[in-house]
Amino acid sequence: MRCGLKLNDFREITVSDIEVIKAYSEKYRFESCDFNAVNLFSWGHFINLKTALFRDRLLFYNFESGFIIYPFGAPFDRKELLCLSDMMLSEGMSGNFISVPEEYLAYHPEISENFQSVFDRDNSDYLYSAEKLAKLTGKKLHKKKNLVSQFIREYPGYRTELFSSKYTSMCIEHSEKWCIEQSEICPDDKRLELNVMKRAVSHHELLGLEGLIVFLGNNPVAFSFFSRQNCDTVDVHFEKYDSKFKGSAQLINLETAKLMLPRYKFINREQDMGKDGLRQSKMTYDPLRLIPTYKLIRK
Secondary structure (H helix, E strand, C coil), rough: CCCCCHHHHHHHHHHHHHHHHHHHHHHHCCCCCCHHHHHHHHHCCCCCCEEECCEEEEEEEECCEEEEEEECCCCEEEEEEEHHHHHHCCCCCCCEEEEEEEECCCCHHHHHHCCCECHHHHCEEEEEEEEHHHHHHHHHHEEEEEEEEHHHCCCCCEEEEEHHHHHHHHHHHHHHHHHHHCCCCCCHHHHHHHHHHHHHHHHHHHCCCCEEEEECCCCCEEEEEEEEEEEEEEEEEEEEECCCCCCCHHHHHHHHHHHHCCCCCCEEECCCCCHHHHHHHHHHCCCEEEEEEEEEEEE
């Protein structure tokens, strides 16, 4: 099967693509944060992720990792998926896919003829109950609740404000400051995340990115940024806090969940990317489940 697609058909993700991505998100309701417009637009700029439209599906190809993100749209059959893989192989690329939903594998077992499916634990999202995070109920969250109570006792005058454009520079500057204070020199991975956040926040209105800031007086001690994933799930993209204020990390998590609870049942807190500390932190919040994702490796 000839695809009629070439590698040079892929182009950079721009502002003009945001509404298209959001429309696909609403229609197909993929659970993984890899299909969120905020992430595709903001991370894509820095990891050489490019897009193309092919047979009414949005394609995203990572020129750094060599993986094609699972086509965004109606499911491809085995022949169509193989066609894309063959095109990539003909261009000297791997022909492999990433961010493949578990449901696709269940409904298309025939793909095992050409691909090996590999569970991608590092890039599987953590899904939580919004109500549970907003109330910190249950034995597993007792320590979190105590830390929030400790913060409130120590700083009873704290307040929360919704993010607006006037706080853009403040959030970026304090993120850089907190990173340096924790590490002396902000590491490359943290610097990358700060650049991604800056790009996202700078386009927050177009992206539908919202935020919440915790203040003590005029100084921020924590903030979060989040956006709609689908009709019942919100995706928390960035969460920053000043570690000098004990309990600030737990408080911004709680306040974000309280704000989102009337609108969403679930909170997606994204992936741990294989980092042990991040994995442990996400597990301590007692997730409902992982949103499993797979790689398809060409045989």
